[in-house]
Amino acid sequence: DQQVKQNSPSLSVQEGRISILNCDYTNSMFDYFLWYKKYPAEGPTFLISISSIKDKNEDGRFTVFLNKSAKHLSLHIVPSQPGDSAVYFCAAMDSGGYQKVTFGIGTKLQVIP
Amino acid sequence: KAGVTQTPRYLIKTRGQQVTLSCSPISGHRSVSWYQQTPGQGLQFLFEYFSETQRNKGNFPGRFSGRQFSNSRSEMNVSTLELGDSALYLCASSLAGTGTEKLFFGSGTQLSVL
Numbered sequence: 001d002q003q004v005k006q007n008s009p010s011l012s013v014q015e016g017r018i019s020i021l022n023c024d025y026t027n028s029m030f031d032y033f034l035w036y037k038k039y040p041a042e043g044p045t046f047l048i049s050i051s052s053i054k055d056k057n058e059d060g061r062f063t064v065f066l067n068k069s070a071k072h073l074s075l076h077i078v079p080s081q082p083g084d085s086a087v088y089f090c091a092a093m094d095s096g097g098y099q100k101v102t103f104g105i106g107t108k109l110q111v112i113p
Numbered sequence: 114k115a116g117v118t119q120t121p122r123y124l125i126k127t128r129g130q131q132v133t134l135s136c137s138p139i140s141g142h143r144s145v146s147w148y149q150q151t152p153g154q155g156l157q158f159l160f161e162y163f164s165e166t167q168r169n170k171g172n173f174p175g176r177f178s179g180r181q182f183s184n185s186r187s188e189m190n191v192s193t194l195e196l197g198d199s200a201l202y203l204c205a206s207s208l209a210g211t212g213t214e215k216l217f218f219g220s221g222t223q224l225s226v227l
Contacts, residue, residue: 004155006155032213034215036216036218041220042220043117043203043205043218043219043220043221044156044203044216044218045218046215046216046217049213049215051213089155089156091156093213095212095213097169097211098144098161098163098168098169098210098211099144099146099161099169099207099210099211099214099216100146100158100161100169100171101146101158101216102158103148103155103156103157103158104155105152105153105154105155106155
């Protein structure tokens with residue numbers, strides 16, 4: 001049972017345009033959400049996070065939006081750059097306990113120059 | 114500061130064998146988590162250790178086990194390997210493994226079971 005769902009396995013975007021990656025979750029206990037980026041042959045690296053008390057968090061070109069009622073979050077990358085081409089994992093957790101992060105299956109983003 | 118180090122980088126085993134993977138966390142990090150990555154399932158949580166104690170466990174069979182040493186280094190063992198165990202095994206560390214601490218991942222061990 002996938003508690004964190006990324007329904008788009010891949011996404012292609014032109015350089016300079018906006019990339020929007022989507023994620024849905026089912027577990028109401030999740031109150032903290034993260035995005036990780038993974039390049040081939042490397043481990044995932046933390047990108048951005050958001051607490052359930054917020055609906056938006058921005059860090060440079062990256063913005064994460066959270067819609068709690070819809071149990072949906074999205075990652076916006078503006079403008080997209082070729083170096084952003086990677087697999088993006090949406091992740092969620094219950095911040096009250098010990099770390100057990102639940103990840104989605106990932107979305108492969110390709111930014112075309 | 115050195116990152117999370119996982120050894121070996123690649124492993125090829127045959128069905129029925131057992132395997133041990135190693136993880137050295139970032140210096141000062143006491144929590145170590147293990148994840149299995151497969152194309153269709155994404156990253157799945159295996160277990161988390163802190164101060165040599167397993168605090169959390171995912172939904173994996175008992176063939177998957179781990180341990181943590183007093184220097185926070187961790188090992189993961191898979192016994193009686195099956196073809197479906199072929200995956201990238203990722204180790205992650207954090208300071209205390211609580212709240213909203215970021216996970217720092219190693220590059221993983223790619224295990225192929227033939």
